[in-house]
Amino acid sequence: MSKKLLSKNKTARKLTRNEKHRITIANLALIPSAIKNYIDTLVKVYRPNFKYKLKVEFFYYIITTIIKRQNTYENKALENISVALNATILRGIKSDYNEYINWLIEQEIIFKAENYEPGRSSNKYCFADFILQSLKEDSSSEIVEMEALESDTVIVSKSIQQLPVYKDNEHLLKWFDDKLIIDFQGAKKYIEDLSYFEGEIFDLTQKKIRWNHQISALHYKVFYATRNEESDFRLHTGLTSLKKIFKPFVTYNGQEIIGYDLKNSQPFFMIFLIDSIINNNDIINKILDRIYNKNVLSSFMLQKICKCLSTEGFKEEYMTFKNWVLDGRIYENMTDIISPDKHLGRYYTYKYDERLKYKVRETNYSQRDMMKGVFFTLLFCGVKTKDKHYHTLKRAFPNLVELIEIFKMKKNSDFSKLLQNIESECIIDYVTKKIAEQYPEMPLFTIHDSVSTTVEYGDILKTLMPRYVYEYTGLMPKIEEEKWKMHDYQTDYKKQVELHPEWYAYNGY
Template identity: 25%
Template sequence: MSEYFIAVPKFLNLEQRLSKFPPNFKFSKDFCYYYIAEIIRESMKKHTSQNTKIESVINQFIPRSSVIMQSISRQSKRHIDYLYEDFFGEGRLLHRKNYGPGECYSYRLPEYFWGDGELEIIKISEHTLVKNIKKKKKPTIHNTVKKRFNFVCGYFSPKAFEIDDQEALKDLYTEYKVSGNYKQYLSNVLKVVDFKNSHFPFYHRPNTDGRLHTAITSFPKICRKYLKYGNEPLAEVDLSASIPFFLSYILNLTIKESQPYNILHNQIYNKNILSLYMLVKSSVSLSSKEVEDFKALVLNDTIYDNFMDKFLNAPNFEFYFESKFGNVFDGDVSDLRKYSKSRFLSMLFAKNNQFQWEQETLYEQFPTIHEFIKVFKQLKLKNTKSTDRHKRLSYLLFQLESHFMLNIVAREINNKFKRKIPLFSLHDCIITKKSDIDIISEQVHDIFIREIGYAPNLKMKVWE
């Protein structure tokens, strides 16, 4: 059966227009819904303002190519003209901006039809229309994924996945009413729609973060509990403090291996970053005690706790905490730990002239590690803009994470269980069915012990 799902405002009442002013040609209601849904989708993409309120997001004219629309439906022009027609007592269902040189007509849905902004998912099922849409909307699969991680793609089976999209959209709308961020709401709704359409793209950028980006990694966190695979909830094995863990790994290699290049050249995709690491290694003398102490904090899962009191007493703590969480600090230790984690990671990945208090705190306890990080982010290297130098530390750590979680852990589990256990990656997590989570956790632990001699803290969580 041909079907395709789209999102439109709940307040949109196309049926009323059709009953009052029936079209005098062979009319496709499905095409009209699709056309409106595409304007809504492009509104989210085109919106670049810092203002994320609904009025800012929806009041944009979206260019629409007549050639593309003709390839979807031969009668597209007549349908669009019908939606634009200013019927007495009904008005226009679309506003139009006339084209200029080199420009298409642009359209937007009048603010009235957005109502309070709540969206719903509807199904269109005209066979030829759905066939033409799917032909135009094939998901992107990067060549590097096909070459290196093609084994991951096979687990994204449309028949195996189930999603309760109605409950997911309810939660997203409730979240929007609290945050007021309509752009984020619209973006998340469209991710749910894409998942329901089995639109599964795969992105991998080896020269930057090296992470695999999929429909799972982009899926709204608040909606994960509504996903099932083979009639089961999904569950995750998460590397606790993964970024500090891989930082401790690279620091440990630096002090213990005479030739770390021989190990790292197979683990880091971007060879410029590897060359940078070798330069930093030769210019900074790390303290073995510092590295061991830092590693111990990571393996005990107390690295963020270690800095909590210092960050609590930082200048403007109250302002930054409220900016982060939207409420004042009430003494909740778990909130303070989240804040400490946020500031620590932000410091690692920011420019050296930012997060000065956090840098001083790190320097007090780990001066040579602080120097290693600082030099890594400021050292000049060919083909790197001065404004982008600080990003290289994040690239290094994310690429190590990707190597171990995808190329080693996920690949080995895939080969061992021969696709009998579903497997998905979410950066520092491995995702599987609830019934398989204990097996996967054991595998992840054992593989890290074998590969580097110790394992990160692993936390299991069921998506329900």
Template identity: 30%
Template sequence: MRLYIPENLDIDQIVYDYPPNFKKYKHKRDKLLYVIHLINALTLYNKDLMYDDFVSISAKILQDKISNYKEYLNYLINVAKIIETDNQYFVGSKSKGFRLTEKYRCEVAIHSISDQTFHRKLKVERNNRAVSVKHLNYLTKWFDEKLEIDIDYVNKFLAEEYALKKDNKSLWQSKKVNNYGKVEVKYKRPIDQLNHAKISAEKISRKDYYLLHDDNVYRFHSNLTNMRSVIRNAVTYDGQKLISIDIKNSQPYLSTILLSRSFWIEQKNEPNAPNELSITFDEPKKSSFSSFNNINKNNYKGDGRIDERMSISHIKVHDTDSYIMLGDIDKTLMNNEFSQYINLAVSGTLYEFLEQQFSLRLGETFSNRKEVKTAVFQVLFTDNRFLGQEDAKPKKIFKEMFPNVYEVFRQIKSKDKSLLPRLLQSIESYLMINVIAKRIAIEYPDAPIYTIHDSISTTEEYVDVVEAIMTEELTKAIGHTPKLEPEVWCKSNMVKHLETLKEKAKVVA
């Protein structure tokens, strides 16, 4: 277990100058460093945290590792002045946030844990992750010695990128966030991006793999899923380039299944029935079915292979979800409006169409595709009540153009705004992991495969067969042929990224 701390932090000198006087300390310097480490490390599992000035750290995470964590926090904040807090805590929704003080916002260095008792405590979490992916050996087995990253090239790239970005805020990655009806722009600080990428690359270089199958939307998380996409270009398998096959406009594409008459969310009225949202697939129709949750635990053979006699027709989004009835929507909804939305989503041109409509009706232009995607995600995934806000203009325009499509999505989110994205991600996870990747593993056992949520990466030798299986299985499940986009991971993409930054810097200057 390694910790990542600011390279200019001399914890021994600080402890010497300001001796901790609380009970149970006894030179537990590793625990002090662990708290500091979390501020950098948590972004490895959710890179969007880099948009926040303060990284929220739950009390449970700290309590599990350090029983008297409050005393450590107090020392680091008020005595050593290494970290600071926003002191904002809301029960059930937000933990207190922490960040390094300005002096220590610099490149990280690696610290090895010397306290073996504390090291064993940290290993418990790793063992729990290993249990979560035990049934996914056909995915995890490719995280081996042959997966490599050119770390020297990455570090050189990061140094050049940081030099371009650090004093030029126009180059910083940003996104618009709606905060209680007020839209604000948030940025990723270049030093945070550098450290995130440096740690990600270092872990792959050391074969220190983070593998987890979550129990929320059943996604498979790995070192690759949360790595900055530009850094993946330095990753190879057995010396071969990897090629990613992405579903274009994946969330809108998957959402078309909710507009099909043969695929409805149904309400079950049986007494004492478990609360679950169930989604019925067209194919197959002959098997007895279990929930997505149960098949992960119960329907694998001893050698890790799925029992092909069991199929899934129900995806359980969450135990506490309420039932939703969409069956009362008028059957005439399968009309030109539905067809137009489906055609745009399936062809992969929905973002371009909506960008044109938003620009036409709002008189605004989008600087890049990410801004368009953010606007579309606002339409699909924000709370229904957001429609009344001034900044909800894209959402209102979508409702005007696709009123019945909007109504389907509105009903799904009527009790919980997170339900639609979780529902789509659960469908995505099932199809990519349990159907497509599993079939590839059975038919082409020598094909290296890496799932990154809505995409699968493999070597050039297997690109055609992976793409064919993805097309066939997605078409069968969703009812429409997807638009797939292959992208080669290669260092020339990193060169282009730097060239683009240099051009933008010239324009600003």
């Protein structure tokens, strides 16, 4: 035979001492029907001969984990990107996990990326071309249960309320219930009709596969939540991974949702970080201890930071930079330093991609969006980057960039992790908890630096969010309102044609 075949919620309880050392996974997962049917058929025909008893659910777990990781924020612009799997978690679920991965590779369901370097990088996996083609033909999904994977080392939670993350984040996670609805048929139809996305007209097939999975997870109530103290400490849910084009289809208890974004959030929390170090703020000291090795931090890193902060050059640069941020016009002011190329109504710049090791062209319709990307490069790229805009900013703000590079001295990702931890503690653990204490009946959802509720409570959120951000940081933020129902991204294509017909004629559209 050819290979080419294609719960009820429970209240949270306190974990016992033994359970705290066990791995917790969600019982319900969403897997594309094409992949599940293919695996089921192959298991019957070419049944694996593993050392221990076969559990087909572990195949599903590996597949759904790859899909989740491909849908994360940092991978949003990529297609079938190869992603790493957590070997510690896999080993905790099944000690013979490599046999399952190798079998999936042998059956041409997934394949291992070739950029693995022993001791320097993890194995990464993505889907084989045959599977991608199958997903194009059938985008439907099925709910699968993982209860069979429960063991002495694995806890299978029956609901989001039983996840370890729920207790400390109940004020946000309790709203993931039957009242959180997505217009599934409307969203599916929208995906089918979508031809224009983020400034380009091209084949959206692979993006549509992933988008169908996102809306299906919300529709079938396959809720999940994670928050890793050793990583960005952000609360990740089905809404944080949901593409913004689907916000108009989401309601809670039949009501539209309205959100408020913290404007220039990463530069804003960078200002809070610097002010807090200068003022020896205990909040920041605790977060710094979480991110950096205490010996490194206390021995020479803080000395370098303090030396940098004390120079007159830094103080002058910082005053300018801080005013830009608090005025809410940092990206607009950056155009005085960097002038991106403009052609036929669009802005172009070339960014050095650390992962790909070559320059890629980025396109935007506004200078502000372009400058935002340039600034994020400054915050999150490696100190040895070849990106020309990084070096332009470094010439304009040498002392400020020197400080940023000190935070990256051990690991490039440490600085981004630091700012994300600050953001998370501010928004998740302070702002939304304070609001929830005052208005326990108010639905609250977060997408990192954004807080949303139903329109009924919109004015309350608009008033309280900046108040509590100020209480936490001592800095007055600027927030932007976002009515989820107001978006019509497909119409944007018509607007762009009207505004820049010469570009579409030039490119043959």
